[in-house]
Amino acid sequence: MERDDVIEYSLYTHHNEEQGKKIRKKIWFVTALLTVITAVEVALGAFIKQGTDIWPMVKWSFIVMTLVKAGYIVLVFMHLGDEKKSLRNIILIPYFMFVLYLIFIALWEALAINDALQQNAF
Protein backbone atom coordinates (compact mmCIF):
# COMPACT_ATOMS: atom_id res chain seq x y z
CA MET A 1 0.00 0.00 0.00
CA GLU A 2 1.25 3.43 -0.91
CA ARG A 3 1.51 5.60 2.18
CA ASP A 4 1.02 9.27 1.50
CA ASP A 5 1.49 10.31 5.13
CA VAL A 6 5.17 9.42 5.15
CA ILE A 7 7.55 11.97 3.72
CA GLU A 8 10.79 10.27 2.66
CA TYR A 9 13.78 12.53 2.49
CA SER A 10 17.15 12.06 0.86
CA LEU A 11 16.13 8.94 -1.03
CA TYR A 12 16.34 10.41 -4.48
CA THR A 13 19.80 11.91 -4.20
CA HIS A 14 20.75 10.79 -7.66
CA HIS A 15 23.49 12.41 -9.65
CA ASN A 16 24.60 12.16 -13.25
CA GLU A 17 27.85 10.88 -14.73
CA GLU A 18 29.51 14.30 -14.69
CA GLN A 19 28.85 14.89 -10.99
CA GLY A 20 29.91 11.30 -10.39
CA LYS A 21 33.30 11.99 -11.91
CA LYS A 22 33.85 14.86 -9.50
CA ILE A 23 32.77 12.75 -6.53
CA ARG A 24 35.06 9.88 -7.56
CA LYS A 25 37.97 12.28 -7.90
CA LYS A 26 37.39 13.40 -4.32
CA ILE A 27 37.18 9.76 -3.15
CA TRP A 28 40.54 8.92 -4.72
CA PHE A 29 42.10 12.03 -3.24
CA VAL A 30 40.94 10.99 0.24
CA THR A 31 42.22 7.45 -0.38
CA ALA A 32 45.68 8.76 -1.23
CA LEU A 33 45.64 11.03 1.81
CA LEU A 34 44.63 8.25 4.23
CA THR A 35 47.30 5.94 2.79
CA VAL A 36 50.04 8.55 3.05
CA ILE A 37 49.11 9.43 6.63
CA THR A 38 49.16 5.74 7.63
CA ALA A 39 52.57 5.28 5.97
CA VAL A 40 53.96 8.33 7.81
CA GLU A 41 52.59 6.99 11.10
CA VAL A 42 54.23 3.60 10.64
CA ALA A 43 57.55 5.18 9.61
CA LEU A 44 57.54 7.43 12.68
CA GLY A 45 56.60 4.52 14.92
CA ALA A 46 59.35 2.32 13.50
CA PHE A 47 62.19 4.85 13.62
CA ILE A 48 61.50 6.89 16.74
CA LYS A 49 61.68 4.96 19.99
CA GLN A 50 59.39 5.56 22.92
CA GLY A 51 61.13 7.31 25.75
CA THR A 52 63.29 9.57 23.56
CA ASP A 53 63.07 13.35 23.94
CA ILE A 54 60.95 13.91 20.86
CA TRP A 55 58.58 11.04 21.61
CA PRO A 56 55.89 13.23 23.24
CA MET A 57 55.77 15.32 20.06
CA VAL A 58 55.51 12.17 17.93
CA LYS A 59 52.74 10.89 20.17
CA TRP A 60 50.73 14.07 19.77
CA SER A 61 51.31 14.04 16.03
CA PHE A 62 49.88 10.49 15.97
CA ILE A 63 46.76 11.74 17.72
CA VAL A 64 46.39 14.71 15.35
CA MET A 65 46.91 12.48 12.28
CA THR A 66 44.34 10.02 13.61
CA LEU A 67 41.79 12.80 14.04
CA VAL A 68 42.48 14.04 10.50
CA LYS A 69 41.94 10.52 9.15
CA ALA A 70 38.77 10.12 11.21
CA GLY A 71 37.50 13.49 9.98
CA TYR A 72 37.92 12.55 6.33
CA ILE A 73 36.28 9.14 6.85
CA VAL A 74 33.26 10.61 8.65
CA LEU A 75 32.78 13.73 6.51
CA VAL A 76 33.58 12.30 3.04
CA PHE A 77 33.14 8.51 3.14
CA MET A 78 30.15 8.62 5.46
CA HIS A 79 28.81 11.76 3.73
CA LEU A 80 28.20 13.52 7.02
CA GLY A 81 29.69 16.65 5.44
CA ASP A 82 26.83 16.61 2.90
CA GLU A 83 24.08 16.17 5.48
CA LYS A 84 22.15 19.03 7.06
CA LYS A 85 24.04 21.00 9.68
CA SER A 86 21.49 20.08 12.36
CA LEU A 87 22.12 16.35 11.77
CA ARG A 88 25.88 16.83 11.80
CA ASN A 89 25.70 18.71 15.09
CA ILE A 90 23.39 16.30 16.85
CA ILE A 91 25.78 13.45 16.05
CA LEU A 92 29.14 15.08 16.65
CA ILE A 93 28.62 17.54 19.52
CA PRO A 94 27.12 15.22 22.18
CA TYR A 95 29.64 12.53 21.29
CA PHE A 96 32.66 14.79 21.61
CA MET A 97 31.41 16.37 24.82
CA PHE A 98 30.96 13.00 26.46
CA VAL A 99 34.16 11.41 25.18
CA LEU A 100 36.41 14.37 26.03
CA TYR A 101 34.99 14.40 29.54
CA LEU A 102 35.54 10.65 29.87
CA ILE A 103 39.12 10.86 28.60
CA PHE A 104 39.91 13.67 31.01
CA ILE A 105 38.44 11.95 34.04
CA ALA A 106 39.88 8.48 33.26
CA LEU A 107 43.44 9.56 32.51
CA TRP A 108 43.55 11.96 35.45
CA GLU A 109 42.38 9.20 37.75
CA ALA A 110 44.89 6.72 36.29
CA LEU A 111 47.80 9.06 37.01
CA ALA A 112 46.55 9.59 40.55
CA ILE A 113 46.35 5.84 41.13
CA ASN A 114 49.83 5.39 39.68
CA ASP A 115 51.16 8.06 42.05
CA ALA A 116 49.54 6.36 45.02
CA LEU A 117 50.98 2.97 44.04
CA GLN A 118 54.46 4.46 43.58
CA GLN A 119 54.34 6.03 47.05
CA ASN A 120 53.31 2.71 48.53
CA ALA A 121 56.19 0.95 46.85
CA PHE A 122 58.93 3.00 48.52
Added chain:
Amino acid sequence: MAGHSAHVDASTLWGGKESPFQTSYGKLMMWFFLVSDALTFGGLLIAYGFTRHDAQEAWPIGEETFNSLPFLGHGYPLLYVALMTFILIVSSVTMVLGVEAGHRMDKKGVVKWMIATIIGGFFFVGSQAWEWYHFIHGSEFGKIELADGSQAIVKGHFGELQNFTVVTPGHHHKKGDVVTEDLMHEFQHAAETGNLKDGMIKLHDGSIAKVNKSADEHMELIIKKDGKTNKVGAHIEGKKAEEMYYSSLYSGAPNKVIYGANLQQNEYGPQQYGQFFFFITGFHGFHVFSGVMINIIIMIGVVLGTYHKRGHYEMVEKTGLYWHFVDLVWVFVFTFFYLV
Protein backbone atom coordinates in the same frame (compact mmCIF):
# COMPACT_ATOMS: atom_id res chain seq x y z
CA MET B 1 -6.00 10.86 24.76
CA ALA B 2 -4.80 7.31 25.22
CA GLY B 3 -6.47 4.79 22.96
CA HIS B 4 -7.52 7.39 20.43
CA SER B 5 -4.31 7.57 18.47
CA ALA B 6 -5.99 6.14 15.39
CA HIS B 7 -7.73 9.47 14.88
CA VAL B 8 -4.54 11.51 14.76
CA ASP B 9 -3.72 12.31 11.17
CA ALA B 10 -0.33 12.94 9.64
CA SER B 11 -0.46 16.71 9.76
CA THR B 12 -1.15 16.65 13.51
CA LEU B 13 1.66 14.15 14.13
CA TRP B 14 4.16 16.26 12.29
CA GLY B 15 3.36 19.89 12.86
CA GLY B 16 6.30 21.36 11.03
CA LYS B 17 6.55 21.78 7.29
CA GLU B 18 9.97 20.20 6.97
CA SER B 19 11.91 17.56 8.86
CA PRO B 20 14.74 19.18 10.82
CA PHE B 21 17.26 16.64 9.53
CA GLN B 22 15.85 16.07 6.04
CA THR B 23 17.00 12.52 6.04
CA SER B 24 15.19 9.20 5.88
CA TYR B 25 14.18 7.25 8.94
CA GLY B 26 16.52 4.35 8.19
CA LYS B 27 19.60 6.50 7.73
CA LEU B 28 18.87 8.49 10.87
CA MET B 29 18.49 5.32 12.92
CA MET B 30 21.74 3.94 11.46
CA TRP B 31 23.51 7.09 12.59
CA PHE B 32 22.02 6.83 16.08
CA PHE B 33 23.15 3.20 16.29
CA LEU B 34 26.64 4.19 15.15
CA VAL B 35 26.85 6.91 17.79
CA SER B 36 25.98 4.41 20.52
CA ASP B 37 28.43 1.87 19.10
CA ALA B 38 31.10 4.57 18.95
CA LEU B 39 30.48 5.22 22.63
CA THR B 40 31.06 1.52 23.35
CA PHE B 41 34.37 1.54 21.50
CA GLY B 42 35.26 4.90 23.03
CA GLY B 43 34.62 3.41 26.46
CA LEU B 44 36.82 0.40 25.70
CA LEU B 45 39.71 2.48 24.39
CA ILE B 46 39.49 4.90 27.29
CA ALA B 47 39.51 1.96 29.73
CA TYR B 48 42.63 0.79 27.90
CA GLY B 49 44.16 4.27 28.29
CA PHE B 50 43.28 4.26 31.97
CA THR B 51 45.00 0.92 32.59
CA ARG B 52 47.98 1.92 30.52
CA HIS B 53 48.56 5.20 32.35
CA ASP B 54 48.18 3.24 35.54
CA ALA B 55 50.92 0.77 34.57
CA GLN B 56 53.33 3.29 32.95
CA GLU B 57 56.63 1.73 31.72
CA ALA B 58 55.56 -1.84 32.47
CA TRP B 59 53.09 -1.60 29.57
CA PRO B 60 54.28 -3.24 26.33
CA ILE B 61 55.15 -1.10 23.33
CA GLY B 62 53.40 -1.92 20.06
CA GLU B 63 56.55 -2.23 17.97
CA GLU B 64 58.09 -4.62 20.55
CA THR B 65 55.08 -6.91 20.45
CA PHE B 66 53.93 -6.80 16.84
CA ASN B 67 56.98 -7.11 14.61
CA SER B 68 56.37 -10.22 12.52
CA LEU B 69 55.26 -10.77 8.96
CA PRO B 70 53.88 -14.03 7.53
CA PHE B 71 56.66 -16.15 5.91
CA LEU B 72 59.33 -13.53 6.75
CA GLY B 73 59.65 -13.88 10.53
CA HIS B 74 60.56 -11.12 12.97
CA GLY B 75 62.08 -7.67 12.66
CA TYR B 76 59.31 -5.80 10.86
CA PRO B 77 57.78 -3.54 13.49
CA LEU B 78 54.14 -2.66 12.83
CA LEU B 79 54.29 -3.44 9.11
CA TYR B 80 51.67 -6.15 9.36
CA VAL B 81 49.20 -3.93 11.22
CA ALA B 82 49.87 -1.18 8.70
CA LEU B 83 49.00 -3.64 5.95
CA MET B 84 45.78 -4.55 7.76
CA THR B 85 44.95 -0.84 8.09
CA PHE B 86 45.58 -0.35 4.40
CA ILE B 87 43.34 -3.31 3.48
CA LEU B 88 40.50 -1.86 5.56
CA ILE B 89 40.94 1.64 4.12
CA VAL B 90 40.86 0.24 0.59
CA SER B 91 37.71 -1.77 1.32
CA SER B 92 36.16 1.42 2.68
CA VAL B 93 37.02 3.15 -0.58
CA THR B 94 35.47 0.40 -2.69
CA MET B 95 32.34 0.68 -0.54
CA VAL B 96 32.01 4.43 -1.07
CA LEU B 97 32.53 3.87 -4.81
CA GLY B 98 29.65 1.36 -4.65
CA VAL B 99 27.44 3.97 -3.00
CA GLU B 100 28.42 6.47 -5.68
CA ALA B 101 27.52 3.95 -8.40
CA GLY B 102 24.16 3.50 -6.64
CA HIS B 103 23.45 7.21 -6.96
CA ARG B 104 23.84 6.83 -10.72
CA MET B 105 21.55 3.75 -10.67
CA ASP B 106 24.49 1.76 -12.05
CA LYS B 107 23.59 -1.73 -10.84
CA LYS B 108 26.66 -3.40 -12.34
CA GLY B 109 28.94 -0.86 -10.69
CA VAL B 110 27.34 -1.43 -7.29
CA VAL B 111 27.78 -5.20 -7.57
CA LYS B 112 31.39 -4.87 -8.70
CA TRP B 113 32.41 -2.56 -5.86
CA MET B 114 30.49 -4.49 -3.23
CA ILE B 115 32.26 -7.71 -4.23
CA ALA B 116 35.59 -5.89 -3.86
CA THR B 117 34.50 -4.65 -0.43
CA ILE B 118 33.53 -8.13 0.71
CA ILE B 119 36.86 -9.56 -0.44
CA GLY B 120 38.69 -6.81 1.46
CA GLY B 121 36.63 -7.62 4.54
CA PHE B 122 37.52 -11.30 4.38
CA PHE B 123 41.20 -10.40 3.96
CA PHE B 124 41.04 -8.26 7.07
CA VAL B 125 39.33 -10.94 9.17
CA GLY B 126 41.89 -13.46 7.94
CA SER B 127 44.76 -11.13 8.86
CA GLN B 128 43.32 -10.74 12.30
CA ALA B 129 43.12 -14.50 12.70
CA TRP B 130 46.82 -14.74 11.84
CA GLU B 131 47.65 -12.00 14.31
CA TRP B 132 45.68 -13.70 17.07
CA TYR B 133 47.40 -16.99 16.33
CA HIS B 134 50.77 -15.28 16.55
CA PHE B 135 49.86 -13.41 19.73
CA ILE B 136 48.59 -16.55 21.46
CA HIS B 137 51.48 -18.68 20.24
CA GLY B 138 54.13 -16.18 21.34
CA SER B 139 57.84 -15.81 20.65
CA GLU B 140 60.63 -18.39 20.89
CA PHE B 141 62.18 -16.71 23.91
CA GLY B 142 59.07 -15.93 25.94
CA LYS B 143 59.07 -13.69 28.98
CA ILE B 144 61.59 -14.70 31.63
CA GLU B 145 61.72 -14.22 35.39
CA LEU B 146 65.33 -13.36 36.27
CA ALA B 147 67.23 -14.39 39.39
CA ASP B 148 66.39 -11.17 41.28
CA GLY B 149 62.65 -11.61 40.73
CA SER B 150 62.38 -9.07 37.89
CA GLN B 151 60.64 -10.01 34.64
CA ALA B 152 62.02 -9.29 31.20
CA ILE B 153 60.86 -9.66 27.61
CA VAL B 154 63.52 -10.88 25.19
CA LYS B 155 64.46 -9.59 21.75
CA GLY B 156 66.93 -11.09 19.30
CA HIS B 157 67.36 -14.13 17.10
CA PHE B 158 66.74 -17.50 18.76
CA GLY B 159 69.43 -20.03 17.83
CA GLU B 160 67.92 -23.13 16.22
CA LEU B 161 67.45 -26.29 18.29
CA GLN B 162 69.40 -29.06 16.55
CA ASN B 163 68.61 -32.17 18.56
CA PHE B 164 68.41 -33.72 22.02
CA THR B 165 70.99 -36.48 22.74
CA VAL B 166 69.71 -38.89 25.39
CA VAL B 167 72.15 -39.38 28.29
CA THR B 168 69.98 -41.15 30.85
CA PRO B 169 67.35 -43.54 29.42
CA GLY B 170 63.62 -43.34 30.22
CA HIS B 171 60.54 -45.42 29.35
CA HIS B 172 60.83 -44.74 25.66
CA HIS B 173 64.28 -43.46 24.68
CA LYS B 174 67.52 -45.44 25.06
CA LYS B 175 70.90 -43.98 25.90
CA GLY B 176 72.51 -42.40 22.85
CA ASP B 177 69.18 -41.82 21.05
CA VAL B 178 69.03 -38.56 19.13
CA VAL B 179 65.66 -36.81 19.25
CA THR B 180 65.07 -34.57 16.24
CA GLU B 181 61.30 -34.12 16.14
CA ASP B 182 58.99 -31.66 17.86
CA LEU B 183 62.01 -30.03 19.53
CA MET B 184 60.58 -26.54 20.10
CA HIS B 185 57.37 -27.81 21.63
CA GLU B 186 59.23 -30.20 23.92
CA PHE B 187 61.76 -27.51 24.86
CA GLN B 188 59.17 -24.85 25.72
CA HIS B 189 57.07 -27.32 27.68
CA ALA B 190 60.14 -28.39 29.67
CA ALA B 191 61.03 -24.73 30.32
CA GLU B 192 57.58 -23.97 31.69
CA THR B 193 57.46 -27.02 33.93
CA GLY B 194 61.01 -26.68 35.28
CA ASN B 195 62.45 -29.65 33.38
CA LEU B 196 65.45 -27.78 31.97
CA LYS B 197 68.59 -27.94 34.12
CA ASP B 198 72.28 -27.23 33.42
CA GLY B 199 71.99 -27.69 29.66
CA MET B 200 69.93 -30.87 30.06
CA ILE B 201 66.27 -31.49 29.26
CA LYS B 202 64.04 -34.02 30.97
CA LEU B 203 61.80 -35.43 28.23
CA HIS B 204 58.19 -36.49 28.83
CA ASP B 205 59.14 -40.19 29.12
CA GLY B 206 61.51 -39.38 31.98
CA SER B 207 64.75 -39.67 30.01
CA ILE B 208 67.36 -36.94 30.33
CA ALA B 209 68.98 -35.53 27.21
CA LYS B 210 71.59 -32.95 26.31
CA VAL B 211 70.23 -29.92 24.43
CA ASN B 212 72.19 -29.14 21.26
CA LYS B 213 71.36 -25.66 20.13
CA SER B 214 72.91 -23.02 17.87
CA ALA B 215 73.99 -19.76 19.50
CA ASP B 216 71.50 -16.91 19.82
CA GLU B 217 72.24 -13.58 18.18
CA HIS B 218 71.72 -10.00 19.35
CA MET B 219 69.92 -10.96 22.53
CA GLU B 220 68.42 -8.09 24.48
CA LEU B 221 66.46 -8.17 27.74
CA ILE B 222 63.95 -5.41 28.44
CA ILE B 223 62.79 -5.33 32.06
CA LYS B 224 59.02 -5.13 32.42
CA LYS B 225 58.65 -5.79 36.16
CA ASP B 226 60.84 -4.53 39.01
CA GLY B 227 63.14 -6.92 40.83
CA LYS B 228 65.77 -6.37 43.54
CA THR B 229 68.41 -5.03 41.13
CA ASN B 230 66.76 -4.68 37.72
CA LYS B 231 64.21 -1.91 37.34
CA VAL B 232 61.44 -1.44 34.79
CA GLY B 233 62.63 0.00 31.49
CA ALA B 234 66.24 -1.19 31.77
CA HIS B 235 67.85 -2.79 28.69
CA ILE B 236 70.48 -5.52 29.06
CA GLU B 237 72.39 -6.70 26.00
CA GLY B 238 74.98 -9.20 24.79
CA LYS B 239 76.76 -11.86 26.82
CA LYS B 240 75.33 -10.61 30.09
CA ALA B 241 71.80 -10.90 28.77
CA GLU B 242 72.44 -14.46 27.59
CA GLU B 243 73.90 -15.49 30.94
CA MET B 244 70.96 -14.04 32.85
CA TYR B 245 68.39 -15.57 30.49
CA TYR B 246 69.83 -19.07 30.45
CA SER B 247 70.65 -19.25 34.15
CA SER B 248 66.95 -18.64 34.73
CA LEU B 249 65.75 -20.94 31.93
CA TYR B 250 67.98 -23.82 33.08
CA SER B 251 67.37 -23.25 36.80
CA GLY B 252 65.16 -26.34 37.03
CA ALA B 253 62.39 -24.33 38.71
CA PRO B 254 58.93 -24.22 37.11
CA ASN B 255 57.02 -21.09 36.01
CA LYS B 256 60.13 -19.03 35.25
CA VAL B 257 59.07 -18.43 31.67
CA ILE B 258 55.81 -17.57 29.91
CA TYR B 259 55.25 -18.25 26.23
CA GLY B 260 52.49 -16.49 24.29
CA ALA B 261 49.26 -15.26 25.80
CA ASN B 262 46.01 -16.39 27.35
CA LEU B 263 43.51 -14.65 29.61
CA GLN B 264 45.55 -15.35 32.77
CA GLN B 265 49.00 -14.29 31.64
CA ASN B 266 50.98 -13.19 28.61
CA GLU B 267 54.62 -12.75 27.70
CA TYR B 268 54.24 -9.15 26.57
CA GLY B 269 53.31 -7.26 29.72
CA PRO B 270 50.72 -6.99 32.49
CA GLN B 271 47.77 -9.39 32.55
CA GLN B 272 45.31 -6.69 31.44
CA TYR B 273 47.28 -6.14 28.23
CA GLY B 274 46.29 -9.54 26.86
CA GLN B 275 42.71 -9.11 28.00
CA PHE B 276 42.41 -5.73 26.30
CA PHE B 277 44.01 -7.12 23.16
CA PHE B 278 41.54 -9.97 22.96
CA PHE B 279 38.53 -7.87 23.84
CA ILE B 280 39.15 -4.77 21.74
CA THR B 281 40.49 -6.42 18.59
CA GLY B 282 38.02 -9.27 19.05
CA PHE B 283 35.05 -6.92 19.39
CA HIS B 284 36.24 -5.00 16.36
CA GLY B 285 36.85 -8.21 14.41
CA PHE B 286 33.32 -9.30 15.26
CA HIS B 287 32.07 -6.01 13.81
CA VAL B 288 34.08 -6.59 10.64
CA PHE B 289 32.68 -10.10 10.34
CA SER B 290 29.09 -8.87 10.83
CA GLY B 291 29.80 -6.12 8.30
CA VAL B 292 30.92 -8.66 5.72
CA MET B 293 27.77 -10.72 6.33
CA ILE B 294 25.52 -7.65 6.04
CA ASN B 295 27.33 -6.62 2.85
CA ILE B 296 26.76 -10.08 1.39
CA ILE B 297 23.05 -9.95 2.20
CA ILE B 298 22.65 -6.47 0.71
CA MET B 299 24.66 -7.49 -2.35
CA ILE B 300 22.28 -10.37 -2.97
CA GLY B 301 19.49 -7.77 -2.86
CA VAL B 302 21.35 -5.67 -5.41
CA VAL B 303 21.89 -8.65 -7.72
CA LEU B 304 18.20 -9.58 -7.49
CA GLY B 305 17.32 -6.01 -8.44
CA THR B 306 15.38 -5.25 -5.23
CA TYR B 307 16.79 -1.75 -4.87
CA HIS B 308 16.70 -0.96 -8.55
CA LYS B 309 12.95 -1.58 -8.56
CA ARG B 310 12.66 0.60 -5.47
CA GLY B 311 14.21 3.45 -7.42
CA HIS B 312 17.09 4.13 -5.09
CA TYR B 313 20.08 2.36 -3.51
CA GLU B 314 19.74 3.74 -0.01
CA MET B 315 20.17 0.28 1.49
CA VAL B 316 23.71 0.20 0.07
CA GLU B 317 24.33 3.62 1.57
CA LYS B 318 23.19 2.42 5.00
CA THR B 319 25.31 -0.71 5.03
CA GLY B 320 28.10 1.51 3.72
CA LEU B 321 27.72 3.73 6.79
CA TYR B 322 28.24 0.70 9.02
CA TRP B 323 31.23 -0.46 6.99
CA HIS B 324 32.93 2.95 7.13
CA PHE B 325 32.31 3.01 10.84
CA VAL B 326 34.23 -0.26 11.23
CA ASP B 327 37.12 1.37 9.35
CA LEU B 328 36.83 4.46 11.55
CA VAL B 329 37.10 2.39 14.72
CA TRP B 330 40.15 0.58 13.37
CA VAL B 331 41.89 3.91 12.74
CA PHE B 332 41.62 4.61 16.46
CA VAL B 333 42.52 1.08 17.55
CA PHE B 334 45.56 1.26 15.28
CA THR B 335 46.77 4.48 16.89
CA PHE B 336 46.05 3.74 20.52
CA PHE B 337 46.72 0.02 20.66
CA TYR B 338 49.64 -0.29 18.26
CA LEU B 339 51.33 3.08 17.71
CA VAL B 340 51.24 5.12 20.89
